[in-house]
Amino acid sequence: MISGLGRFLGELRSAGITVSPAEWIEALRAVEIVGIENRERFRAALRVTLVKRAVHRRAFDEAFERFFTAPTGAGRDARPDTRQKRGARPGSAGQGNRPRGRPPISPPEADRPPRGSGHPVTPLAQAIEALRAGATVRHGRLRRVVVGRRPDLRDPSAGRDVARTPFREIARRGAPDDADAALARALRRQIESLRLGTARRVRRAPRGRPYLRRLFRESLRTDGVPFGLPKHKRREDTSRVILLVDVSWSTARAAGLFLALGGEFLRFGRQARVLLFVDRPVDGTDLVSRWVASRSRMPFAALLARVGGLNLAAPSDYGSVFHRLLRSPARPRGRRTVLVVLGDGRTNRFDPLPWAFAELADGLGAVVWLVPEALELWGEGDSALERYLPHVDTAVEARDLAGLARGVRELVRRSG
Amino acid sequence: MAAKPRKTTPESIAAEFLAHGFVCTGEVATTLHLAESLGKPVLLEGPPGVGKTELGKLWARFHDGELIRLQCYEGLDEAKALYEWAYGKQMLYVQLLRDKLGDLLDGATDLGSAVRMLGAQADAFFSREFLLARPLLRAILATGPVVLLVDEVDRADEEFEAFLLEVLSEYQVSIPELGTIRAAGTPRVILTSNDSRDLSDALRRRCLYLYIDYPSFEDELRIVESRVPRIDRALAERVVRFAQSLRKAELRKQPGIAEVIDWALALVTVGADGLSPETLRRTIGALVKNREDLERVLTDLPRLRA
Numbered sequence: 197m198i199s200g201l202g203r204f205l206g207e208l209r210s211a212g213i214t215v216s217p218a219e220w221i222e223a224l225r226a227v228e229i230v231g232i233e234n235r236e237r238f239r240a241a242l243r244v245t246l247v248k249r250a251v252h253r254r255a256f257d258e259a260f261e262r263f264f265t266a267p268t269g270a271g272r273d274a275r276p277d278t279r280q281k282r283g284a285r286p287g288s289a290g291q292g293n294r295p296r297g298r299p300p301i302s303p304p305e306a307d308r309p310p311r312g313s314g315h316p317v318t319p320l321a322q323a324i325e326a327l328r329a330g331a332t333v334r335h336g337r338l339r340r341v342v343v344g345r346r347p348d349l350r351d352p353s354a355g356r357d358v359a360r361t362p363f364r365e366i367a368r369r370g371a372p373d374d375a376d377a378a379l380a381r382a383l384r385r386q387i388e389s390l391r392l393g394t395a396r397r398v399r400r401a402p403r404g405r406p407y408l409r410r411l412f413r414e415s416l417r418t419d420g421v422p423f424g425l426p427k428h429k430r431r432e433d434t435s436r437v438i439l440l441v442d443v444s445w446s447t448a449r450a451a452g453l454f455l456a457l458g459g460e461f462l463r464f465g466r467q468a469r470v471l472l473f474v475d476r477p478v479d480g481t482d483l484v485s486r487w488v489a490s491r492s493r494m495p496f497a498a499l500l501a502r503v504g505g506l507n508l509a510a511p512s513d514y515g516s517v518f519h520r521l522l523r524s525p526a527r528p529r530g531r532r533t534v535l536v537v538l539g540d541g542r543t544n545r546f547d548p549l550p551w552a553f554a555e556l557a558d559g560l561g562a563v564v565w566l567v568p569e570a571l572e573l574w575g576e577g578d579s580a581l582e583r584y585l586p587h588v589d590t591a592v593e594a595r596d597l598a599g600l601a602r603g604v605r606e607l608v609r610r611s612g
Numbered sequence: 613m614a615a616k617p618r619k620t621t622p623e624s625i626a627a628e629f630l631a632h633g634f635v636c637t638g639e640v641a642t643t644l645h646l647a648e649s650l651g652k653p654v655l656l657e658g659p660p661g662v663g664k665t666e667l668g669k670l671w672a673r674f675h676d677g678e679l680i681r682l683q684c685y686e687g688l689d690e691a692k693a694l695y696e697w698a699y700g701k702q703m704l705y706v707q708l709l710r711d712k713l714g715d716l717l718d719g720a721t722d723l724g725s726a727v728r729m730l731g732a733q734a735d736a737f738f739s740r741e742f743l744l745a746r747p748l749l750r751a752i753l754a755t756g757p758v759v760l761l762v763d764e765v766d767r768a769d770e771e772f773e774a775f776l777l778e779v780l781s782e783y784q785v786s787i788p789e790l791g792t793i794r795a796a797g798t799p800r801v802i803l804t805s806n807d808s809r810d811l812s813d814a815l816r817r818r819c820l821y822l823y824i825d826y827p828s829f830e831d832e833l834r835i836v837e838s839r840v841p842r843i844d845r846a847l848a849e850r851v852v853r854f855a856q857s858l859r860k861a862e863l864r865k866q867p868g869i870a871e872v873i874d875w876a877l878a879l880v881t882v883g884a885d886g887l888s889p890e891t892l893r894r895t896i897g898a899l900v901k902n903r904e905d906l907e908r909v910l911t912d913l914p915r916l917r918a
Binding site for chain 2 (some may be wrong): 216516523
């Protein structure tokens with residue numbers, strides 16, 4: 197039995213659930229107590245001893261069903277394929293993929309000022325224009341917009357540098373294998389240049405801040421004699437980073453490159469978590485960290501196919517993702533947390549629920565949004581960026597690899 | 613003498629909890645059974661209002677034991693959670709025993725000898741007589757069955773969490789003036805968290821982890837019927853269906869089980885026999901506790917009641 201359960205341990209690890217030897221021994225003791233005759237009790241014994249976070253429950257249940265379901269005529273892998281066929285476009289997926297019957301709410305197009313004249317007309321566009329010009333403006337929380345240099349069209353080499361070629365242009369050109377190979381080479385160069393540019397000197401104080409509450413309490417008890425100034429223990433001055441990454445078909449290339457870039461500078465697990473989403477957030481920390489660390493990296497699309505609970509064929513729904521995240525145990529919290537969102541903010545006409553994003557961002561140390569689109573397209577069409585960016589500290593135009601590198605630089609700067 | 617521990621099985625736990633109106637799923641009953649057998653604390657997580665604290669209370673009742681509750685908050689420290697010296701009582705005793713102290717120090721010829729003589733008596737003022745045991749120490753000192761409920765541990769600081777980790781791993785504390793105090797038996801411990809902060813991996817590893825979600829329709833119906841016996845079956849079904857549809861709607865504050873029970877009680881109190889718009893308007897305050905949610909629910913009433 198132990199060897200059979202040992203194979204289940206491997207199944208759990210491949211599903212992204214890390215199990216320590218102590219937890220494994222605990223699980224074996226639990227199974228010994230409850231026995232294996234009652235399937236639900238057996239499952240409960242394994243679950244309460246091996247799963248320590250709510251976000252892993254679903255992955256555990258899937259792994260359990262996969263492993264402990266008797267083989268049928270089609271073999272052990274004859275489980276129902278809950279995922280849609282990959283590569284299907286959102287249009288073909290239709291509303292059948294949506295978990296709820298909530299009707300899509302159209303943005304108030306009629307209320308929007310006309311676009312296309314090239315002049316800043318919306319409050320967001322005005323704010324961006326002013327921020328780029330170095331002016332001090334107030335547009336909610338937004339204080340900084342990082343934008344790349346525009347290519348000089350008279351320069352014949354412009355357009356040949358793959359790091360400065362917009363993702364949208366790469367997709368249009370076709371020949372994805374060539375583009376990906378070129379991007380992989382450019383990625384290594386970007387990592388090197390980021391490494392050289394992110395050195396930072398940190399001065400450490402021997403003790404923390406004065407602990408005034410404790411000082412008053414102790415002084416009241418002993419009339420302040422003898423007097424001593426209690427201090428907080430010094431905290432490790434490292435921030436926690438939550439990467440919330442849109443992996444729908446329109447941003448998947450940027451998402452993969454961003455994670456590969458950012459992964460070089462973050463310690464996944466304790467310091468950084470990765471939440472991938474299309475229409476719902478899914479914890480992908482363990483899988484992504486292993487993917488970043490592996491030498492022969494599998495294609496990002498293949499990695500996404502292994503992430504349980506991710507419906508890649510669904511249309512992206514930012515409102516639903518923010519709302520689910522707000523209610524989930526994986527919700528980012530605390531002043532030392534930096535939330536980094538990568539996505540185009542295109543909600544496919546679903547309700548963007550900006551209040552949910554505002555509540556998520558409230559109380560966080562910093563919120564950075566990387567937009568894999570040209571600045572001119574922000575807020576156009578079904579993009580709800582205009583409603584999200586007032587709750588963001590820094591917006592980064594990440595329409596190409598160089599833009600993503602700027603985003604990673606911003607992330608490293610913010611997270612210390 | 614310590615009471616003989618009660619033998620538990622998942623079935624006996626589920627039956628006893630049900631008798632007190634708590635519908636215990638197989639996973640909850642198995643977890644409590646394992647916590648008994650393995651002597652491990654249970655970490656309960658889940659949305660507010662699903663009965664995490666109630667579970668602790670019922671577990672204490674199951675064992676006819678004392679429930680010792682430690683409500684966590686920001687700034688909670690060892691003095692409030694473990695023990696402190698009764699400073700006021702010590703001062704009062706010193707004042708009352710001034711004459712006795714004078715007699716004791718009568719033979720002192722100089723200051724040094726007086727201090728030495730006083731030092732020999734100091735232990736009397738740092739004995740258990742003057743020790744104020746706080747919840748953690750009370751749980752350790754208890755001789756009978758006891759359930760320690762560390763409620764909303766996520767509200768406490770990380771430093772306190774580290775301290776708790778130390779206490780929970782050994783079930784012993786060191787008091788410099790008295791030495792190390794070990795627990796007579798292993799106390800049953802339940803920690804609850806509402807996820808306002810991510811708890812450390814170390815604390816999670818030491819506990820059995822149980823996530824309690826909102827109940828299924830059938831379970832919630834059983835809960836409402838057991839808690840509000842006077843409710844009509846058809847009305848109870850409509851109440852639960854409505855509450856479940858609210859949980860699927862994207863509200864800021866989802867109704868917990870406690871709120872559903874309150875609402876069912878309110879409906880019975882006003883003598884409602886159905887969920888007419890007027891009845892809903894009059895009683896919905898027991899279920900929805902946020903102004904924006906209230907407006908949204910009242911606007912969407914026809915769809916939600918469907």
